[in-house]
Amino acid sequence: MDKKKRHKEILDIIKEKEIFNQDMLIEALRKRSVFVTQSTVSRDMAQLGLGKITTDNGGSCYVVPGRLKTAKFTGVFAQAVKTIKPAMNTVVIKTYSGMASAVCAALDLSDIPAIVGTIAGDDTIFAMTCSPEDAKELTLKLRKLL
Numbered sequence: 001m002d003k004k005k006r007h008k009e010i011l012d013i014i015k016e017k018e019i020f021n022q023d024m025l026i027e028a029l030r031k032r033s034v035f036v037t038q039s040t041v042s043r044d045m046a047q048l049g050l051g052k053i054t055t056d057n058g059g060s061c062y063v064v065p066g067r068l069k070t071a072k073f074t075g076v077f078a079q080a081v082k083t084i085k086p087a088m089n090t091v092v093i094k095t096y097s098g099m100a101s102a103v104c105a106a107l108d109l110s111d112i113p114a115i116v117g118t119i120a121g122d123d124t125i126f127a128m129t130c131s132p133e134d135a136k137e138l139t140l141k142l143r144k145l146l
Contacts, residue, residue: 001034003044009034010044011064018061025062076106077145084142086135091142093125100125114138 001009006029013019013028022041029036036044049065080099085092095103104120107127114137116128129135 006034006036006040007044007048010041010048010050014050014062014064020059020061074145076102077142081142081146084139084146086132086139089129089132089135091127091129091135091138093127093142095123095125097123099123112138112141114141 009029009032010025013025013032017028019025019028022038022045025045026036026038026041029041045062050062051065052060053063054060080095080103081093082096083094093100093103100120100123104118104125107115107118107125114129114134116130118128119126127138129138
């Protein structure tokens with residue numbers, strides 16, 4: 001099997017079920033008649049940009065890059081943010097002292113289309129949107145992450 005097809009199989013498996021280690025992935029591939037070595041799987045995982053997130057039971061499992069970015073964003077956001085309020089076409093996000101930069105970086109990485117740009121201080125972030133309506137929608141969306 002060529003690398004492109006093998007990568008597709010790996011991504012399909014990771015999306016379908018929790019894979020906790022490379023051995024589990026090798027076994028899942030074998031069940032799909034894809035026979036690989038551990039070094040090949042390791043290389044493929046690096047090329048695909050797979051990462052690990054913490055599961056609800058405290059373990060960890062592999063995820064595709066988009067889900068990894070989302071998990072990191074929601075984790076940082078939920079732990080550091082105190083309040084979120086719209087103000088004209090800006091969303092004002094108050095964080096615990098010293099956390100605004102980390103939350104702002106997570107916001108920037110999240111690629112939320114409504115956000116035009118961000119500015120962070122020590123405990124406050126201004127997230128600019130194109131309109132007051134966008135700011136209200138963004139506020140509601142971000143509050144759901146708390």
